Amino acid sequence: MIDIDPNGTGLPGIDQLRVIVGAVMTVGLILAVLALIIAAIVWGFGANSSNPHLASRGKSGVLIACGAAIICGAAVTLTNFFWNVGQAI
Template identity: 35%
Template sequence: MNVFPDFDGLGGIGDLREVIGALLTFVLIIAVLMLIVCAVIWAIASSNGNQVAATKARVGAWTAVGAAVLAGGGVAWMNWLISLGDQL
């Protein structure tokens, strides 16, 4: 039995895919920029002894890494689920 979602069942699904792809690209670019800024602030604050700013920058850096992992991993997970459904 071949179980696979009907992606053509909804009108405008191609436009929705383009919008989601653009949003995913936007999220990944912002996450990388946020990671760079937070890492620089973390380094400067740590070297100057400002532990409050260093802690906030560290939290921001880990948040950026988490956002990038979730955004990138979501696509891989969805593709894995689709291929798993195809094997049922």
């Protein structure tokens, strides 16, 4: 029987890599908020100017930005969930 677990101290630079990944997650969330604001402005402009194509693109942008924020926020939880599922096989 083989029993291997993740080793948080096995390689040099693991702590710095965790800091970098956390910073990338923060940047991703900031960009998702910026995309949400821009898409909401496009949606509002399209709705007020009677341009259904522009309004539709704004709606899509809002949904995509919300999805990106959900994925960035849940990345660690999703990874841990699938790690545990994989360990149960």
